[in-house]
Every structure is written in structure tokens, then in C-alpha cells.
Amino acid sequence: MSLSLDEVRHIAKLARLELAAGDAEATQAKLNGIFGLIEEMQAVDTDGVEPMSHPQELAQRLRDDAVSESDRRAAYQAVAPQTEAGLYLVPKVIE
Amino acid sequence: MSRTDWEVVIGLEIHTQLNTQSKIFSGASTAFGAEPNAQACAVDIALPGVLPVLNKGAVERAIRFGLAIGATVAPKSIFARKNYFYPDLPKGYQISQYELPVVQGGQITLQVPDGKGGAYEKVVNLTRAHLEEDAGKSLHEDFHGMTGIDLNRAGTPLLEIVSEPDMRSSAEAVAYAKALHALVRWIDICDGNMQEGSFRCDANVSVRPRGQAEFGTRREIKNLNSFRFLQQAIDYEIQWQIELIEDGGKVQQATVLFDADTGETRAMRSKEDAHDYRYFPDPDLLPLVIDSAWIERVRGELPELPEALSARFQGEYGLSAYDATTLTASREVAQFYLDTVAAAGTANAKTCANWVMGDLAARLNKAELDITASPVSALQLAGLVQRIADNTISNAIAKKVFEALWNKEGGDDANAADTVIEAQGLKQVTDSGAIEAIIDEVLAANQKSVEEFRAGKEKAFNALVGQCMKASKGKANPAQVNELLKKKLG
Numbered sequence: 001m002s003l004s005l006d007e008v009r010h011i012a013k014l015a016r017l018e019l020a021a022g023d024a025e026a027t028q029a030k031l032n033g034i035f036g037l038i039e040e041m042q043a044v045d046t047d048g049v050e051p052m053s054h055p056q057e058l059a060q061r062l063r064d065d066a067v068s069e070s071d072r073r074a075a076y077q078a079v080a081p082q083t084e085a086g087l088y089l090v091p092k093v094i095e
Numbered sequence: 096m097s098r099t100d101w102e103v104v105i106g107l108e109i110h111t112q113l114n115t116q117s118k119i120f121s122g123a124s125t126a127f128g129a130e131p132n133a134q135a136c137a138v139d140i141a142l143p144g145v146l147p148v149l150n151k152g153a154v155e156r157a158i159r160f161g162l163a164i165g166a167t168v169a170p171k172s173i174f175a176r177k178n179y180f181y182p183d184l185p186k187g188y189q190i191s192q193y194e195l196p197v198v199q200g201g202q203i204t205l206q207v208p209d210g211k212g213g214a215y216e217k218v219v220n221l222t223r224a225h226l227e228e229d230a231g232k233s234l235h236e237d238f239h240g241m242t243g244i245d246l247n248r249a250g251t252p253l254l255e256i257v258s259e260p261d262m263r264s265s266a267e268a269v270a271y272a273k274a275l276h277a278l279v280r281w282i283d284i285c286d287g288n289m290q291e292g293s294f295r296c297d298a299n300v301s302v303r304p305r306g307q308a309e310f311g312t313r314r315e316i317k318n319l320n321s322f323r324f325l326q327q328a329i330d331y332e333i334q335w336q337i338e339l340i341e342d343g344g345k346v347q348q349a350t351v352l353f354d355a356d357t358g359e360t361r362a363m364r365s366k367e368d369a370h371d372y373r374y375f376p377d378p379d380l381l382p383l384v385i386d387s388a389w390i391e392r393v394r395g396e397l398p399e400l401p402e403a404l405s406a407r408f409q410g411e412y413g414l415s416a417y418d419a420t421t422l423t424a425s426r427e428v429a430q431f432y433l434d435t436v437a438a439a440g441t442a443n444a445k446t447c448a449n450w451v452m453g454d455l456a457a458r459l460n461k462a463e464l465d466i467t468a469s470p471v472s473a474l475q476l477a478g479l480v481q482r483i484a485d486n487t488i489s490n491a492i493a494k495k496v497f498e499a500l501w502n503k504e505g506g507d508d509a510n511a512a513d514t515v516i517e518a519q520g521l522k523q524v525t526d527s528g529a530i531e532a533i534i535d536e537v538l539a540a541n542q543k544s545v546e547e548f549r550a551g552k553e554k555a556f557n558a559l560v561g562q563c564m565k566a567s568k569g570k571a572n573p574a575q576v577n578e579l580l581k582k583k584l585g
Contacts, residue, residue, distance in 0.1 A: 014371055016180055053173040053195075053376040059384035065115045065152025068122030069136040076140060077132070086131035087243030088140075090182040093233060 002032045102305045103333050104313075105268045105298060106260035109275060110253050111285040112229065112293040113156045119228050119252035120147030120190065127291050135231070135246035141185040146379055149174075153252035156284035157197045157226055158385060158393045160254060163282050163400055164221055166201025168390050174226075174380040177372045182244050183231035191255075193374040196225035197383065198254075203278070204402055206420040207270040214417050219271050220259040227253050248292075254284070260299065260310065265329035269322050272296055273424075281401055281426045289320050296325050300332045302340070311336070312346040316353055316360055328353035332360050404429055412436065412444035421452050427466050431473050438477030438509070439484075446480050454497055471500045474509035482512055491569055492521050524571045527579065530563075533571060534580055537562045548584060556580070 003011075008028045012019050019027065073086065082089040118125055121138035138145045161168040175193035201221040206214040231246035256275060262268045276294055279285040286293050296319045301311035316332060319325045331353075336346050351360040399407075401423040408419035422432045428451070435447045455476065459466060479496055482488050488496060496515050504518075505511025516522055524530060538545055541562060547555035563576045 014178070014373065054378065054381050056381065058381050060149050060381040062151035062154065063122070063148045065117055065150050066122065067117045067124045069117075069124070069134075071130075071133040072136065073130075073132045076135075076137070076142075082241070084238055084243065086133070087234060087238070087245055088132065088182075089238050089241040090244055092235075092240055092242050093182055 002035060003028055098337070100305055101302045101333075101337050102307075103263055103265075104260045104301045104303065104310055105262040105265070105329060106313075107256075107258045107262070107268060107272060108297040108299070109256045109258075109272065110229075110295045110297075111256065111279050113153050113252040113254055113284055114286050114293075115150055115152040115156070115252055117150060117152075118250035119150050119153045119226065121250055123250065125251050127288075129247055131243075131245040132247060135249060139231075139246050139250040141187075147190060147377075149380065149383065150252060153226060154197070154383065154385070155389075155393060156252075157224065157254055158390060159282050159284055159397060160224055160256075160279065161198035161201065162390070162394050162397060163278060164198075164201030164203055166221065166224070167199045168385055169195060169197050169199055170385055170387075171195065172197040172225075172383045172385075174377045174383070175374045176377045177227075177374055179372060181230070182242065183233050183246070183249065185231075185246065185249070189228060189230065190377055190380070191227035191374075192225035196223040197385070198224035203271070203274055205267075205270045205274045206417060207267050210266070214420070216416070217262075217267055217270070219261045219267075222257045222259050224254050224256045227255055229253050260301075265326045265333070268298060268329055269326050272322060272325055277401060277424050282397065292320060295320055298325065298329055298332075300329055300336070301346070302333060302336045311340075312348050314346065314349050314351050314360075314362075316351050317363075319353060324353055324355055327355075327358055328360055331358060335360065398426070401429070408444075408448075412441065412448070414445065414448055418448050418452065422448060425466075431466050431469070434473035435477045435480070438474050439480040443477075443480050443484050446483060447477070450476055450480060450497075454494065458497075458501060470503060471497070472507075472509070475500050475505070475511045478510055478512040482516060486523060486525060486572065488516060488521055488523050489569065489573060492523065495519075495569075496521060521570065524567055525575060527575065530567070530571050530575050530579055531583075533563055533566050534576070534583055537566055538583065545584065556584070559584075 005024055005028055008024050008031065009019065011031075012024070012027070077083045077086075077088070080088055112125075113119075115125060117123060118139065121136050123136040123139055124134045126134065132140075138147060158168050160166075172192060172195045174190050176188040177191045177193070178188045180187055198221075200223070203219050203221065205217045205219065207217050208214050229248050229251040231244055231249035234243040234245065236243070258271065262271060276287050276289075279294070280287040288294070298316045298319060299313045300316065301313035303309070303311040314332065314336070316328045319328055332351070339346060349362045351362050353360050405416070405419040405423045408414045408422060409416060414422070423429045432447065432451050435451060436444045439447050455466075455469065455471065459469060464470075479493060479500065482496075483490060483493050496512055499505060499515040499519070500511050505514040508514070524533075537559060541559060544555045544558050544562075548559070559580060560573070560576055563580065564571055564573065567576075
């Protein structure tokens with residue numbers, strides 16, 4: 001399969017990436033190169049092979065349920081662009 | 096087409112906040128009501144370079160839920176990234192589970208009120224339940240045209256419980272949500288506080304002509320945080336969809352919000368691409384492996400479940416299915432009932448049930464008290480029930496004694512009922528001589544009723560019984576009054 005220019009623009013929009021003029025074509029070529037690779041891999045017979053969700057054959061380490069973090073709001077908010085009354089301020093978002 | 100020609104299809108997705116101390120992927124506290132962002136650590140606010148570490152307590156609660164509904168607890172499940180941009184989710188994605196959720200399948204049996212005072216049984220199948228993180232909160236008050244973000248809730252563990260589209264009315268949907276709400280509190284994985292958002296329902300609703308095999312197009316009603324809103328929103332939505340189709344329209348798949356003020360549902364401004372989440376396995380998290388030893392340990396620690404207890408109440412105590420379900424609506428009510436029966440004796444189990452579900456429940460409801468704060472203890476109620484059983488007091492007098500117990504007139508001891516009966520002289524009169532004396536007086540004073548009775552008027556007899564009870568201040572044994580009166584008039 002190969003991607004259309006519209007699909008490339010759609011993906012960029014979902015990822016909040018701005019594509020400059022000409023970038024869409026260049027990205028399309030790169031992405032299609034990757035799809036070519038995937039197509040080659042899909043030709044391999046994987047019947048009976050369990051899909052991997054992670055490259056390492058390890059299990060997730062678990063943490064005991066205990067509070068280990070203290071309040072460091074002042075330090076975090078010191079580097080935030082804008083705060084008020086303990087809140088982080090962001091451009092208005094409303095449904 | 097009339098309303099009954101349509102079949103309603105409902106499936107629910109319920110987000111339950113798990114009652115862990117710390118968050119699902121960080122060591123920040125989950126306590127409700129803290130100062131904004133005081134409980135949002137580096138992981139929760141997604142500073143660069145941080146890594147999630149999974150909370151064992153959250154996984155254990157998911158296992159507990161899976162076992163309680165007879166589901167498969169997946170020996171291996173994986174976490175995925177659900178991508179969307181919203182400022183209450185600073186990473187740009189939510190860590191959730193997609194392809195391999197931790198809990199798969201399962202079912203729950205409900206008693207659905209039939210609207211005629213009875214109930215019918217309904218089995219709802221569950222699709223899955225998966226672990227994920229909650230988002231923060233956006234405050235849209237005026238911050239100079241900006242939005243305020245509080246990330247204290249970000250990273251709170253959620254178990255999202257997804258049902259099959261098995262429900263056919265809003266009553267069934269509410270019964271299911273209530274049963275699930277009771278169950279998560281029963282197994283102590285969620286505090287069930289709906290005002291604080293610990294238990295939030297989304298309802299997928301569609302309609303189809305009765306007999307049609309395919310489902311209609313559904314609309315999803317988001318974020319219903321009370322059972323009443325759940326019912327209202329679904330009923331409105333059903334009506335809206337039926338009218339639309341009957342007017343020749345077509346339902347478009349959409350996400351809608353319920354407006355509690357108008358009682359209406361309305362579509363959210365459709366964000367194009369909103370559902371293009373591009374899930375993929377989160378490379379920061381390895382597969383979650385749950386071995387059978389862990390599952391068996393959790394199974395061993397589970398309390399007796401409401402369904403099993405309800406069956407025991409019906410089998411051992413002879414209660415009806417409806418009574419048994421009512422008494423197992425919460426662990427606290429069930430425990431109160433068990434304690435009452437333990438003290439009053441199994442022979443009095445039915446009377447105990449009537450009191451717990453009747454006078455006690457009504458009084459608690461009126462006073463807006465939880466059963467754990469009941470002024471009348473289980474032992475005191477048992478003491479009262481025993482005095483009814485051994486004929487020391489009649490049912491009518493028992494209500495009086497109950498009021499006195501409620502007002503602490505008998506003190507705090509288990510034998511408070513005896514104290515009240517003694518102090519207020521409420522003991523039932525069972526001495527035949529004393530009752531006959533009362534009857535004689537009543538007969539002498541009510542010659543008219545006696546003549547009416549002799550003339551064949553049955554009602555006059557009841558009037559005489561009433562007079563005798565009144566003369567005894569309610570203390571005469573009613574059965575004895577009946578018998579002796581009959582004899583005297585006979």
C-alpha cells in the first residue's frame with residue numbers, strides 16, 4: 001500500500017505537525033519507503049507465531065501501592081509559561 | 096409504528112476509579128480534594144524523560160473484579176497508547192489497554208424492577224474491563240480568556256468496564272449500573288462516590304424495528320454521574336431516535352452530552368478525527384504478567400459475593416429473590432442483616448428481613464443516615480424481633496418500641512427493647528382473665544354493636560375487636576381477643 005498526499009496531511013494534522021510547502025511530498029516518499037519495508041515483512045509466513053508487544057521477553061515490574069511523591073508544585077510551576085491559583089493556564093479549550 | 100414496535104439496545108461503559116493510595120503509574124497521592132496540582136508529580140505532568148511504573152494495587156483490584164464476575168483474568172495483557180491532544184492529558188496520549196485487556200468476558204445477574212412491584216432476573220454479559228489512567232480537570236472559569244488545568248486527577252487508576260449491548264430498556268441499564276456499583280464497593284476496589292466522579296457511566300443507545308437482526312446506529316451519551324440522569328438521558332435519547340427515524344431521518348453515529356437542566360441530549364460539536372486514536376503498544380511498559388498463584392491468592396481473599404449470599408438468604412432463610420437482592424445491595428446492609436439474624440435466631444430470619452428493609456430502612460432514609468450509623472444496632476433490633484416472636488409484644492406495639500429505640504430511650508445495650516417494654520409497660524396482656532374483663536366492659540358499653548353482630552353484621556365484630564384493643568391500650572394479644580370475643584358472642 002502507499003499513502004496519498006491527503007493521508008500524509010491528515011497524519012500530520014493528528015500529530016499537530018505543520019508541514020511546510022514541499023514537506024508533504026518529501027514525507028510521503030519517506031513514509032512509503034517504510035510501508036514498502038512492512039510489505040516485505042508481511043510476505044513472511046507467521047502462522048502460529050505469537051505477536052510480540054515488546055522487543056524484550058520480559059514482564060512488567062510492579063511497584064507497591066504507596067505514596068512516594070511529595071508536593072513539588074512550586075518547582076514545576078516555576079518553569080511553566082503561565083499559572084494562577086495553583087493551576088496551569090493554557091489557551092482556552094471548550095467543547 | 097407504535098413505541099412497542101421498536102426495540103431498544105443499550106450497552107454501558109463504566110469508568111470506576113480504583114481506591115488505591117497512589118496513582119497507576121506514579122507514586123503521587125490519589126486523595127480527593129487536595130490543592131490544585133499539589134498531587135501532580137513529574138510523571139503525571141509528563142516532564143521529559145519520566146517513565147511509568149505500574150502500581151501492583153491497581154492490578155490486584157482488576158483481578159478481584161475479574162474473579163467477582165467470573166471472567167478470564169488474562170495471564171498476559173498489554174498497555175497501549177491512545178493518542179489525542181487535550182491539555183488535561185499532557186503526554187498527548189492516555190495509557191490504556193486495547194488489544195489484550197486484563198479482564199475478558201464475565202457476567203452479572205440482576206433483578207430488574209418490573210414496574211409492578213415485582214422484579215425479573217436478567218443476565219448481562221461483559222465484554223471486558225481494562226486498566227487505564229484518568230485525565231486531569233479543565234476549569235473553564237475566566238482566567239483572562241484562558242483555561243486552568245488541575246492535574247491532580249491525572250494518573251488516577253481507572254478500571255473501564257464494558258458491557259455487551261445486552262440491555263433492552265433504561266430500567267435494565269439502571270439496574271445493571273446499580274448492580275455494578277454495589278459490586279465494586281462490595282469487593283472494595285472503588286469507593287463508588289458518584290459526586291466525586293469515582294463511578295461514571297457512558298451509555299451506547301440505539302433502536303431497531305422489533306425483529307430486525309442488525310443493530311441500529313448508536314449514539315454514545317457521555318459522562319452520566321447519577322442513576323437518575325442515566326435513566327433520563329436514555330429515555331430522552333430513545334424517544335429522540337424513534338421520532339427521527341419515523342420522520343424519515345437517519346441516526347448519525349455521534350457522541351452526545353446530557354443536559355440535566357433541560358433533560359435533553361445534544362450532540363457535541365463533532366471534532367473531526369476525534370476517534371482516530373492510533374492505538375499502539377506503549378514501548379515504556381512491558382507486558383503485564385499475572386501468574387495463577389497470584390490469582391488464587393486474590394480468590395482466597397475475596398469476601399462472599401452478593402450473588403452467593405443472596406442465594407444463601409433464599410435457601411437458608413427462605414427469603415424471596417427480591418428480598419434477598421435488596422438485603423445484599425451493599426455489604427453494610429448485608430452485614431447488619433446477618434448480625435441481626437445471628438442474634439435473633441434463624442427461625443426469625445424473615446421477620447428480621449422485614450424490619451431491616453421496612454421500618455429501619457424507611458427511618459434511615461428519612462434521617463439520611465447510612466446503616467452503619469443506625470441509632471438502633473443489629474443486636475437491639477434482634478432483641479425487638481425476639482419479643483415479637485415470643486408474644487411479649489404485638490407488631491403494632493413493636494413499632495412504638497422501635498421508635499423508642501431510635502430515640503435511644505432504651506440506652507445503648509443489646510437488651511434496650513426489654514428496657515423500653517418494661518419502663519413503658521408495653522408488655523402484651525395474654526392473661527385470659529384480664530382480657531375477658533376488658534371484653535366484658537367493652538360489650539357492656541357497646542350494646543348496639545353487639546346487636547348488630549347478632550343481626551348478622553360481620554363488620555360489627557371488627558369494631559368490637561378494635562374497641563377491646565383500644566381499651567387495652569393496644570397491649571391485649573389480638574389473637575386472644577378474637578378468640579375470646581367469639582366465644583362470648585357465640
